[in-house]
Amino acid sequence: MLNKALRIPAADVLYKLRLFIQDLFHQIQNESVSDSITVYLGQIIQRDDFAILQKAFSNNNLIAFSQFLFCSTDQLRAICVAKRLSPLNDNFMSIIIHIDMPANTKCATISSCRYFIDNGKDVLLNMSTMARIVKVEKESLKENQIASIYSTLVLSESQQNIEQILESKRTEIKSFVPLISLIKLMVLMNQQIAAEHVVETMFNDDTSKENSTTQAEIAACCYCLTTSCHASLSIMSPNAFELSSLYASIGAMYLRLDTYEKCHEYYQKALDSQLDSNNPDLNCISSHTNNIGIIFLKQGKHSDAISSFQRTLKILQQITEPHDTELALAYDHIGDAYLSQFKYEEALNNYNKSLEIQEHILPRNLSALSSVNDTLGNVYLKLGRSREALMNCKRSLEYQKEYMLVAHSSFAVLYNNIDLMYYREEQYLEALENYCKSLEIASISLRQKSFINCYSTI
Structure with missing residues (x-):
């Protein structure tokens, strides 16, 4: 190998x-x-x-x-x-x-x-x-x-x-990070595609997401690759279609670094390059508008986020089947934006549309179905509608049982929410039963976590 x-x-x-x-x-x-x-x-x-x-x-x-x-x-x-x-x-x-x-x-x-x-x-x-x-x-x-x-x-x-030639080349690619020196060397050797593959491989490595230093190095490499395209940029329109993917990749790196202003700037450039193309890709456009909406949501710009997500929704409705994962996700995002504004009825409307689509997708995504039911239960609870909240939380529990061990800490949270709803409905025996289940699972989960922590220190 x-x-x-x-x-x-x-x-x-x-x-x-x-x-x-x-x-x-x-x-x-x-x-x-x-x-x-x-x-x-x-x-x-x-x-x-x-x-x-x-x-x-x-x-x-x-x-x-x-x-x-x-x-x-x-x-x-x-x-x-x-x-x-x-x-x-x-x-x-x-x-x-x-x-x-x-x-x-x-x-x-x-x-x-x-x-x-x-x-x-x-x-x-x-x-x-x-x-x-x-x-x-x-x-x-x-x-x-x-x-x-x-x-x-x-x-x-x-x-x-x-040695003189090597020293000259070392000076040319010199950087404070060996990874950047490697990318500079590959670009110097006209191996741009291979360099992009290296950076993409690191970008997709889940372990690198936990290391802010590595993330910064990858972002710097993306900048290096962008700079290497300077000769092309001088003869190419700034919004050329070919640059859309590159702009989106840079935007994704800034998103990982929580640098939202720069992230928005590059996603907007990616979107503009598609819109100015003679043959725009609607899938790419919907992805870029969705990402821009996510940035607005993280910045607390809820109205802008809703507008961007609704734009994504309109595009997806033109290119996808009626029951599609991306459509469900768009409704979810709109619901999140309304929920952040405490507009519970509007949030409920969009979450229910997301649930309706999710229920028709095959094979079923049990995790997504459990998540949207749990979210609906919590919104209904905030509105004081305990019966609807209880129904959705029970559904969330059933879906979760199909793909997760019952001893998982998530079940403790769900049982706790259910006992709260029973309590509000004055069904105290049922509330007590679910509270006890929540307490039992929480204690098991806590013991397991303590054991793992102890094991890792030995």
């Missing part, structure tokens, strides 16, 4: 294995071969690049490898690897790279202490390996019909001109 990720490279796999890769890099730095050896690397290459290398070796040019190299001291094994690699098209060809390694070269072999090499003849070279091209032969191994590149490993620190 790691080998495949390093060859493609697959950003999501590399990100998941980042700690292992870092440890592997440092481990190889502590391993070496005692004698000089030659290893072979099976690979594919574009024919045009191979032609360039044929011209380059006469000038003692270098070839740099940015990834780990899985080589072998067995030439035939490396040839088999090269031939198994599927060329993407006719412009690619199989090659074998001969690498002469001097004594004490840093690498991992079968004798490495911590990481097992599959074959006794395999050799794992570290990232940032650099070799001087000695000879290039096209189909030099007649019986195998495969081209060869002969090279010798060099150390960059022993080559003054290389």
